[in-house]
Amino acid sequence: ATPFQAREHQHIRYNPLQDEWVLVSAHRMKRPWQGQVEPSLLKAVPRHDPHNPLCPGATRANGEVNPHYDSTFLFDNDFPALQPDAPNPGPSDHPLFQAEAARGVCKVLCFHPWSDVTLPLMSVPEIRAVVDVWASVTEELGAQYPWVQIFENKGAMMGCSNPHPHCQVWASSFLPDIAQREERSQRAYQSQHGEPLLMEYGRQELLRKERLVLTSEHWLVLVPFWAVWPFQTLLLPRRHVRRLPELTPAERDDLAFIMKKLLTKYDNLFETSFPYTMGWHGAPMGSEAEANWDHWQLHAHYYPPLLRSSTVRKFMVGYEMLAQAQRDLTPEQAAERLRALPEVHYSLGPK
Amino acid sequence: ATPFQAREHQHIRYNPLQDEWVLVSAHRMKRPWQGQVEPSLLKAVPRHDPHNPLCPGATRANGEVNPHYDSTFLFDNDFPALQPDAPNPGPSDHPLFQAEAARGVCKVLCFHPWSDVTLPLMSVPEIRAVVDVWASVTEELGAQYPWVQIFENKGAMMGCSNPHPHCQVWASSFLPDIAQREERSQRAYQSQHGEPLLMEYGRQELLRKERLVLTSEHWLVLVPFWAVWPFQTLLLPRRHVRRLPELTPAERDDLAFIMKKLLTKYDNLFETSFPYTMGWHGAPMGSEAEANWDHWQLHAHYYPPLLRSSTVRKFMVGYEMLAQAQRDLTPEQAAERLRALPEVHYSLGPK
Ligand SMILES: O=P(O)(O)O[C@H]1O[C@H](CO)[C@@H](O)[C@H](O)[C@H]1O
Ligand SMILES: O=P(O)(O)O[C@H]1O[C@H](CO)[C@@H](O)[C@H](O)[C@H]1O
Numbered sequence: 127a128t129p130f131q132a133r134e135h136q137h138i139r140y141n142p143l144q145d146e147w148v149l150v151s152a153h154r155m156k157r158p159w160q161g162q163v164e165p166s167l168l169k170a171v172p173r174h175d176p177h178n179p180l181c182p183g184a185t186r187a188n189g190e191v192n193p194h195y196d197s198t199f200l201f202d203n204d205f206p207a208l209q210p211d212a213p214n215p216g217p218s219d220h221p222l223f224q225a226e227a228a229r230g231v232c233k234v235l236c237f238h239p240w241s242d243v244t245l246p247l248m249s250v251p252e253i254r255a256v257v258d259v260w261a262s263v264t265e266e267l268g269a270q271y272p273w274v275q276i277f278e279n280k281g282a283m284m285g286c287s288n289p290h291p292h293c294q295v296w297a298s299s300f301l302p303d304i305a306q307r308e309e310r311s312q313r314a315y316q317s318q319h320g321e322p323l324l325m326e327y328g329r330q331e332l333l334r335k336e337r338l339v340l341t342s343e344h345w346l347v348l349v350p351f352w353a354v355w356p357f358q359t360l361l362l363p364r365r366h367v368r369r370l371p372e373l374t375p376a377e378r379d380d381l382a383f384i385m386k387k388l389l390t391k392y393d394n395l396f397e398t399s400f401p402y403t404m405g406w407h408g409a410p411m412g413s414e415a416e417a418n419w420d421h422w423q424l425h426a427h428y429y430p431p432l433l434r435s436s437t438v439r440k441f442m443v444g445y446e447m448l449a450q451a452q453r454d455l456t457p458e459q460a461a462e463r464l465r466a467l468p469e470v471h472y473s474l475g476p477k
Numbered sequence: 478a479t480p481f482q483a484r485e486h487q488h489i490r491y492n493p494l495q496d497e498w499v500l501v502s503a504h505r506m507k508r509p510w511q512g513q514v515e516p517s518l519l520k521a522v523p524r525h526d527p528h529n530p531l532c533p534g535a536t537r538a539n540g541e542v543n544p545h546y547d548s549t550f551l552f553d554n555d556f557p558a559l560q561p562d563a564p565n566p567g568p569s570d571h572p573l574f575q576a577e578a579a580r581g582v583c584k585v586l587c588f589h590p591w592s593d594v595t596l597p598l599m600s601v602p603e604i605r606a607v608v609d610v611w612a613s614v615t616e617e618l619g620a621q622y623p624w625v626q627i628f629e630n631k632g633a634m635m636g637c638s639n640p641h642p643h644c645q646v647w648a649s650s651f652l653p654d655i656a657q658r659e660e661r662s663q664r665a666y667q668s669q670h671g672e673p674l675l676m677e678y679g680r681q682e683l684l685r686k687e688r689l690v691l692t693s694e695h696w697l698v699l700v701p702f703w704a705v706w707p708f709q710t711l712l713l714p715r716r717h718v719r720r721l722p723e724l725t726p727a728e729r730d731d732l733a734f735i736m737k738k739l740l741t742k743y744d745n746l747f748e749t750s751f752p753y754t755m756g757w758h759g760a761p762m763g764s765e766a767e768a769n770w771d772h773w774q775l776h777a778h779y780y781p782p783l784l785r786s787s788t789v790r791k792f793m794v795g796y797e798m799l800a801q802a803q804r805d806l807t808p809e810q811a812a813e814r815l816r817a818l819p820e821v822h823y824s825l826g827p828k
Contacts, residue, residue, distance in 0.1 A: 130564040132576075137566045138651060140575040147654045149558065149579055157556030158538075161638030165516070187509075205508030207500065207796070207803055213481040215488045221670075222678050223702050224491040225483075228500055277795040285792025287512030294795065300489060302801035303498045319572075327573050351574050405799035429798055441636025444628040444645065445558070447780050448756035450653035452558055 132456045141352035142315065142323060144307045148354050149445075149452040152459065155434075164283055164437045171242045171289045179204070180290035182239045197255050199236040200263060200295075206232035208296055230271060230298040235259055237291040244280070244291050244399055246389035246471055253382035256293075260406065261370040261378070267297035268369075268411030273305050276370075281401025283431060283439060301410060308407060309422075316421035324423035328362045337461045340387055344380040347388050349461040354451040356433045356440050357395065357460050359388065361426040368422045369408035388428070391467040398436035404428045483807045492703035493666065493674060495658045499705050500796075500803040503810065506785075515634055515788045522593045522640045530555070531641035533590045548603070549610050550587040551646075557583035559647055581622060581649040586610055588642040595631070595642050595750055597740035597822055604733035607644075611757065612721040612729070618648035619720075619762030624656050627721075632752025634782060634790060652761060659758060660773075667772035675774035679713045688812045691738055695731040698739050700812040705802040707784045707791050708746065708811050710739065712777040719773045720759035739779070742818040749787035755779045 130137070136151035179186045182194045187204040208230030215225040237256050238248055245253060260276055267274045278293035279286040301309065315323035331337055331348045339359060340347040350360045361384070367373060373381065392400035406426050409419035433440040433454065446452055468475075481488075487502035530537045533545045538555040559581030566576040588607050589599055596604060611627055618625045629644035630637040652660065666674035682688055682699045690710055691698040701711045712735070718724060724732065743751035757777050760770035784791040784805065797803055819826075 128564050130566050132566070135563040135566075136559060136579045137563065137576050138579045140577075142573050142575070147651075149649075149653075151558040151579075153560075154556060154558050159638065161636055162633040205505060207502040207505050208487060209504075212486040212488065213479050215481050215483070215486075220681060222493050222674070222681060224493070225488050226491075228487045228489045228502075273800070275796060275800045277799050279792075279795040282513035285512055285794040287510065296796050296800070298500075298800075300498075302500075302796075304800055323573070330571060330573060403794045403798045405795070407799070427799060441630075443636040443754045444630040444756070445626060445647055445653075447754045448628050448758070448778060449624070449626045449647070449649075449655055 133459060138450075139352045141350070141354075143311050143327075143350075143352075144304065145311055146352070147450055148352055149450050150456055151452060151454065152456045154454040159434060159438055161441070164439060173240045173242045175241060178241060178288065178290055180234070180236050180288055180292055181241060194239075195236070196239050197252070198238070198259050200233055200259055203232035203234050203294065206230075208232050208298055226300065228298060228300060230296060231267060232297075233263065233267075233295040235263070235293050235295060237293070241290040244389070244393075246386055246393055247473075248291075248386070250379070250382045250386055253386055254379055257370075257373070257378045257381050261373060263295050264369060264406075264408070264411075265371045267295065268371075268415060270412060271297035271299060272410045272412030272414065273298050273301050274411065275302065275305075275405060277403060277405035279403050281399065283401040284403050286401075299412075305407065305410065309410065312421040312423070322366060322421050322423045324362060324425060325366055328364065328423075336458045339391070339461055339464045340384055342380050342384045344377045345384045347384060349457040349464070351457055353457045353460065354442075354453060355429045355431060356453065356455060357392070357430050357464060358457075359428045359464070361385070361388070361428070363424055366420075367424045368419055369411070369424055370406060372424075387469050390469055390471045391464050392428075392430060394467045394472045395463065396432055396436040397472045398432075400430055400432065402428050402430035484810060489801075490703045492701070492705075494662050494678075494701075494703075495655060496662055497703070498801055499703055500801050501807055502803060502805065503807045505805040510785060510789055512792070515790060524591045524593045526592060529592060529639065529641055531585070531587050531639055531643055532592060545590075546587070547590050548606050549589070551584055551610055551614060554583035554585050554645065557581075559583050559649055577651065579649060579651060581647060582618060583648075584614065584618075584646040586614070586644050586646060588644070592641040595740070595744075597737055597744055598824075599642075599737070601730070601733045601737055604737055605730055608721075608724070608729045608732050612724060614646050615720060615757075615759070615762075616722040618646065619722075619766060621763060622648035622650060623761045623763035623765065624649050624652050625762065626653065626656075626756060628754060628756035630754050632750065634752040635754050637752075650763075656758065656761070660761065663772040663774075673717060673772050673774045675713060675776060676717055679715065679774075687809045690742070690812055690815045691735055693731050693735045695728045696735045698735060700808040700815070702808055704808045704811065705793075705804060706780045706782060707804065707806060708743070708781050708815060709808075710779045710815070712736070712739070712779070714775055717771075718775045719770050720762070720775055721757060723775075738820050741820055741822045742815050743779075743781060745818045745823045746814065747783055747787040748823045749783075751781055752783065753779050753781035 214227040218224045274297045337348045408424045409422035431439040484503045565578040569575045625648045688699045759775040760773035782790040
């Protein structure tokens with residue numbers, strides 16, 4: 127019988143964090159691509175556009191004028207999906223028709239006063255300023271809401287509707303679906319094995335090495351064993367940290383540093399401003415913040431869609447939407463490619 | 478206090494079939510859209526292209542020549558994600574690193590010899606021929622595999638790489654993730670309530686009416702209470718039917734008829750060839766086909782991405798990928814719009 131080789135033979139892998147399976151069929155990369163090609167993204171963005179509502183000094187949809195900020199700028203989303211005062215839908219009259227109240231707050235965080243930069247092109251101290259706001263906004267909104275979701279949609283391909291470097295923060299009165307899954311998995315793992323799932327996972331990946339992308343004094347970046355997106359990564363602190371506000375100054379500096387390296391590698395992969403969705407997951411907060419959440423380990427997920435080039439993405443459709451996620455190269459192949467990339471941004475190198 | 482109104486006030490809803498929650502924030506439709514606009518799809522497709530591997534008489538990647546078929550045509554995918562003979566990855570050495578064998582078969586089904594038609598533009602007898610192949614291929618592959626996933630990716634926006642009208646069939650040695658969820662939910666509902674979840678759900682929607690889109694003698698189409706995609710629908714038989722092969726001739730004719738109506742409405746919504754992913758879910762088969770699967774009710778899911786026009790889609794990114802699905806209009810609003818649309822295709826009407 128042929129010996130099993132992950133890069134030749136399809137198989138399924140389990141995601142113990144989100145309790146899901148993925149089909150890995152690496153030989154699919156051999157098929158030619160005749161489908162949709164994304165518009166090329168080389169359109170130049172002006173450094174300052176007085177009509178862009180995220181720019182310093184611009185007027186927003188609600189008539190407010192932005193300050194002439196020179197670092198980060200945090201403000202309330204003018205079109206929030208979550209508002210603090212929505213009424214309760216009332217009790218459900220049937221088990222198949224369940225609705226519940228949803229309250230919350232949506233904020234926007236501009237990373238930098240300039241529209242023509244992205245995180246990998248910002249300096250480490252500038253990125254560190256973003257990390258500090260992530261920590262403080264988590265603390266502030268977490269005083270009232272059990273879940274504070276920080277996320278960045280980067281690139282038009284990821285539904286980002288404004289090129290100015292920014293992320294969003296949506297805090298909710300409920301634990302969202304994926305948070306609930308991670309809560310269940312991490313709680314069960316801790317009670318069975320006596321330590322946090324992601325602490326053991328990080329340790330194992332440091333030993334196994336084949337999925338590591340970057341390591342630093344305080345952080346790890348790896349392509350998870352169960353990655354769904356072609357170049358998906360997981361960013362983990364080495365120390366047991368439950369939430370962003372707990373990070374020490376040294377850990378924050380080091381985070382800015384490793385993020386710059388990771389995002390530079392991403393841009394270098396296809397020599398483009400690499401699109402992705404990223405976001406932070408940490409222990410729930412709100413009124414139960416003081417409960418025991420030691421089974422949680424802080425982490426960030428990066429979900430980038432590109433597969434073959436700056437214009438050919440992975441489509442999660444059809445089989446993926448109806449049956450199971452499926453990937454076309456192994457996580458180990460993806461990690462190997464990311465590891466090999468330079469840590470200097472392609473746009474800054476010699477021509 | 479303000480009385481709750483679903484179309485004004487955000488809330489969360491539960492999907493009892495797939496055990497998931499969705500955030501409904503209908504007021505979000507008020508926000509202007511400045512993000513990515515999809516390329517317009519009006520490119521004419523030639524009726525016959527000898528270089529298109531799905532056309533009658535064309536040569537495929539493996540050198541085989543297609544017959545000059547004049548109805549449907551079913552063949553093995555030349556770049557299958559699932560192959561019948563992949564070796565087993567062997568036992569896992571750690572609970573966080575679980576991999577299992579995956580075996581299967583991938584087929585392609587051409588709906589029609591012409592490349593320039595789609596299901597809503599085909600005649601009812603032509604669609605009925607497709608239904609018959611869906612039933613027979615389920616029976617054939619279900620003799621060996623526990624799950625036979627029939628799915629159609631329609632439109633370049635949905636990753637479809639060939640404009641010729643076709644769907645795919647992926648049969649697997651394992652129950653995919655979403656099949657497992659539907660299995661758990663339907664089994665639990667039956668054991669608690671003594672009847673199939675989707676039988677009771679269909680009956681309730683017939684009484685409540687506000688989410689119905691189409692009804693016929695044997696079928697229902699509705700926007701589910703927990704829909705995630707803007708104009709998502711669920712297609713259900715009225716009778717308790719576990720799998721496609723069980724459909725009677727009258728039910729098959731009626732299915733062809735209601736599909737033509739639904740897909741015509743979809744095309745009419747934004748006067749475009751409406752992109753979507755659709756697929757069938759029925760009771761598992763394979764070696765356990767004879768077990769008791771009475772908790773299953775056959776159904777098809779339609780997941781179309783368009784939100785505002787033929788070129789502005791809903792992006793499931795950021796919050797959706799990291800926290801929870803979110804929709805921008807209520808399922809009731811979507812159903813009302815679909816109900817109001819004509820059942821004659823816009824391209825055939827008077828100019
Ligand atoms: O097989 P195709 O049509 O080339 O590929 C399409 O459908 C597959 C199954 O849903 C997906 O995995 C691919 O990402 C998509 O592009
Ligand atoms: O708020 P934005 O950036 O306009 O909108 C974007 O992010 C949201 C949150 O992930 C998504 O719901 C939208 O579909 C997407 O276009």
